[in-house]
Amino acid sequence: xxxxxxxxxxxxxxxxxxxxxxxxxxxxxxxxxxxxxxxxxxxxxxxxxxxxxxxxxxxxxxxxxxxxxxxxxxxxxxxxxxxxxxxxxxxxxxxxxxxxxxxxxxxxxxxxxxxxxxxxxxxxxxxxxxxxxxxxxxxxxxxxxxxxxxxxxxxxxxxxxxxxxxxxxxxxxxxxxxxxxxxxxxxxxxxxxxxxxxxxxxxxxxxxxxxxxxxxxxxxxxxxxxxxxxxxxxxxxxxxxxxxxxxxxxxxxxxxxxxxxxxxxxxxxxxxxxxxxxxxxxxxxxxxxxxxxxxxxxxxxxxxxxxxxxxxxxxxxxxxxxxxxxxxxxxxxxxxxxxxxxxxxxxxxxxxxxxxxxxxxxxxxxxxxxxxxx
Numbered sequence: 566x567x568x569x570x571x572x573x574x575x576x577x578x579x580x581x582x583x584x585x586x587x588x589x590x591x592x593x594x595x596x597x598x599x600x601x602x603x604x605x606x607x608x609x610x611x612x613x614x615x616x617x618x619x620x621x622x623x624x625x626x627x628x629x630x631x632x633x634x635x636x637x638x639x640x641x642x643x644x645x646x647x648x649x650x651x652x653x654x655x656x657x658x659x660x661x662x663x664x665x666x667x668x669x670x671x672x673x674x675x676x677x678x679x680x681x682x683x684x685x686x687x688x689x690x691x692x693x694x695x696x697x698x699x700x701x702x703x704x705x706x707x708x709x710x711x712x713x714x715x716x717x718x719x720x721x722x723x724x725x726x727x728x729x730x731x732x733x734x735x736x737x738x739x740x741x742x743x744x745x746x747x748x749x750x751x752x753x754x755x756x757x758x759x760x761x762x763x764x765x766x767x768x769x770x771x772x773x774x775x776x777x778x779x780x781x782x783x784x785x786x787x788x789x790x791x792x793x794x795x796x797x798x799x800x801x802x803x804x805x806x807x808x809x810x811x812x813x814x815x816x817x818x819x820x821x822x823x824x825x826x827x828x829x830x831x832x833x834x835x836x837x838x839x840x841x842x843x844x845x846x847x848x849x850x851x852x853x854x855x856x857x858x859x860x861x862x863x864x865x866x867x868x869x870x871x872x873x874x875x876x877x878x879x880x881x882x883x884x885x886x887x888x889x890x891x892x893x894x895x896x897x898x899x900x901x902x903x904x905x906x907x908x909x910x911x912x913x914x915x916x917x918x919x920x921x922x923x924x925x926x927x928x929x930x931x932x933x934x935x936x937x938x939x
Contacts, residue, residue: 644868652821654721661812663891664775670751671702678704696760710741717748718821727827732836740848743819750811759920778891780808782900786881786907800877803900804852806919819855
């Protein structure tokens with residue numbers, strides 16, 4: 566049995582050891598609050614208070630965030646769009662960046678979705694999904710299009726007013742393709758169009774994808790004296806298949822043109838009465854004009870070294886893709902193969918990318934290519 570003296574010695578020993586161990590442990594713990602290092606006198610920040618002098622104060626990575634004063638959070642300032650032109654509103658709402666990737670979207674429109682028993686373009690619709698695995702593929706009905714555009718263009722009500730004012734479904738279908746590509750980008754193709762090759766193969770490997778924002782094909786290249794009897798333009802770019810990055814200036818321009826013209830016609834009570842008017846109003850004629858106007862726009866191209874305006878002569882008879890600025894123009898075989906005229910080759914040609922049947926779309930200008938002779 567321990568004596569009282571020995572018990573007292575052991576108690577003092579254990580108590581001393583406990584105190585020493587406790588102090589040793591707590592001395593390595595981080596301080597709950599750290600004071601910033603002293604500042605040189607007279608150093609002031611932009612708000613009139615003291616600031617850190619980077620030449621005299623150094624921070625280790627683990628203490629920099631703790632020691633530095635975080636800037637005050639600023640409220641997001643909404644740009645006043647009331648004084649902007651329509652073109653400027655579209656540019657502000659949907660900015661353009663050519664260096665981004667082409668969005669992996671495929672947009673199509675029709676009366677019914679593929680889930681409906683009345684949908685008759687299953688082979689064509691399925692070809693886009695098979696050629697583009699991983700892409701988002703949407704078939705938009707007229708009812709869905711209205712709500713989708715309300716969501717996308719709510720800040721620009723005049724665009725919605727123009728869309729709702731159009732009296733014919735073909736006008737809305739034409740307008741929708743430009744609107745969806747301007748806002749979201751990707752590929753638009755008419756429902757009766759079959760994908761022969763993936764869009765990943767449309768642009769040559771020699772052309773950097775980050776330098777291209779719009780891909781269009783030639784619909785018609787009628788090298789004949791009576792071409793005006795058959796077509797609206799000597800070179801006509803097709804609009805049944807378009808690939809674009811969101812915000813492209815060509816899309817911005819054509820949306821602005823169509824919106825203004827529609828609201829003007831609404832005020833005057835005069836809308837289209839002939840097929841020719843549709844071509845000029847929303848169809849391939851105005852689409853072609855807008856692209857050529859872009860090619861010759863000094864805001865986007867340095868015209869000082871130009872030898873003249875870019876015209877149909879720069880594209881007639883081409884058999885390989887041609888790049889102008891950030892636009893790639895594909896030859897007639899790419900989007901119009903098998904028409905057996907105007908130099909277009911057949912569907913098995915390496916440059917044949919899509920096959921358009923004109924079954925699910927409105928057929929302007931003498932059924933497009935059907936029934937023509939060379």
